[in-house]
Amino acid sequence: xxxxxxxxxxxxxxxxxxxxxxxxxxxxxxxxxxxxxxxxxxxxxxxxxxxxxxxxxxxxxxxxxxxxxxxxxxxxxxxxxxxxxxxxxxxxxxxxxxxxxxxxxxxxxxxx
Amino acid sequence: xxxxxxxxxxxxxxxxxxxxxxxxxxxxxxxxxxxxxxxxxxxxxxxxxxxxxxxxxxxxxxxxxxxxxxxxxxxxxxxxxxxxxxxxxxxxxxxxxxxxxxxxxxxxxxxx
Numbered sequence: 682x683x684x685x686x687x688x689x690x691x692x693x694x695x696x697x698x699x700x701x702x703x704x705x706x707x708x709x710x711x712x713x714x715x716x717x718x719x720x721x722x723x724x725x726x727x728x729x730x731x732x733x734x735x736x737x738x739x740x741x742x743x744x745x746x747x748x749x750x751x752x753x754x755x756x757x758x759x760x761x762x763x764x765x766x767x768x769x770x771x772x773x774x775x776x777x778x779x780x781x782x783x784x785x786x787x788x789x790x791x792x793x
Numbered sequence: 794x795x796x797x798x799x800x801x802x803x804x805x806x807x808x809x810x811x812x813x814x815x816x817x818x819x820x821x822x823x824x825x826x827x828x829x830x831x832x833x834x835x836x837x838x839x840x841x842x843x844x845x846x847x848x849x850x851x852x853x854x855x856x857x858x859x860x861x862x863x864x865x866x867x868x869x870x871x872x873x874x875x876x877x878x879x880x881x882x883x884x885x886x887x888x889x890x891x892x893x894x895x896x897x898x899x900x901x902x903x904x905x
Contacts, residue, residue, distance in 0.1 A: 713891040724883055724896040725836075732891070769836065771894070779890040780851070781826070785835035 684708060685772050687784035694791055700757040702787050704770030707751065711774035714746055714753045719767045719786065728768075729755065760791045795819045799884050799897035806874050806904055814869045814900050816884030824887045825867040826894065827851075827859065829880040836883065842867055874904045 684707045694700045702716075713732050717725035729744040731737045731753065737744045743756040753772075757764055767786040773779040797818040806812045816825065827839040838851030840859040848859050856878060858870045867886075871878055881901050885894040 715893055724899050726896070727893045730893055773891055780838060780841060781885075781887075781894050782838070783828075783836040785833070 684774070684782050685770055685784040687768075687770050687787045689785055690788040690790075692787055692789050694760050694789070696760060696762060696791055696793050698760050698791075700760045700764065700789055700791070702755040702757075702768050702770075702789065704753045704755075704772075704784055705751055706753070706770075706772045706774070706782075708772065708774035708782075709748075709751065711748075711751075711772045712779055713773040714744070715771040715773075715781070716742075716744060716753075716755045717769040717771060717783075718764075719769055721766075725769055757789075760789075762791045762793055765789060765791050797884060797886050797895055797897045799882075799900050802898060802900060804900060804902045806902070808875060808904055809873050812871045812874055812902070814871075814882055814884075814902070816867045816869070816897060818865055818867075818884075818886045818895075820886065820888065820895075821864055822886035822888045822895075823864075824889075824894075825861065826885045826887075827857075827867070827869045828883045828885065829853065829878075830883060830899075831880050839869065839882075871902075874902075876904050878902065879904045 719725045731744040745754045770784040828836040842848045842861045884897040887894045
């Protein structure tokens with residue numbers, strides 16, 4: 682079982698809708714959590730990070746963290762076709778170096 | 794140019810040959826990472842380095858060698874390339890233990 686789990690999708694939503702992406706992790710000692718977006722053929726780029734339980738909002742994006750349930754999610758409001766990409770959840774967990782471990786990613790398709 | 798750069802961007806090599814992938818960052822970030830990305834597996838950590846002259850194995854280190862004599866460079870060497878090492882390789886760096894990672898553009902390696 683991978684340490685960071687994501688539904689591979691694809692998740693298909695209409696333009697203007699809310700896209701909800703979910704991620705669970707196994708290491709209770711994890712300290713920080715990240716969402717990256719990766720367009721096809723490109724490298725991952727950071728969208729959001731969250732350290733504390735609760736919600737963190739940045740524009741159309743909201744990251745939600747629940748450490749008790751070992752669950753982190755990303756909400757994208759007013760989804761646009763340009764949001765179509767693979768979203769990677771990353772968790773800095775194990776050991777003193779807090780190595781980033783990535784989920785396999787969820788493919789999001791926003792159709793007009 | 795400032796940032797993190799990888800070279801070459803594309804490489805085709807033959808089975809059994811040694812090949813080195815280069816990674817250079819201009820931020821003086823302490824941590825550097827090498828990941829490979831394959832369909833169905835997501836990003837898997839090969840090696841990482843917490844500082845110059847400090848390296849450690851990740852999830853899939855077999856067949857790879859790294860060195861870090863200078864903070865800014867973190868080359869990855871495939872000692873004797875195999876077809877199973879055909880992949881997209883990403884180098885990343887970060888400044889501290891709980892900060893986000895920044896990725897290079899990636900190297901697409903094909904072993905024939």
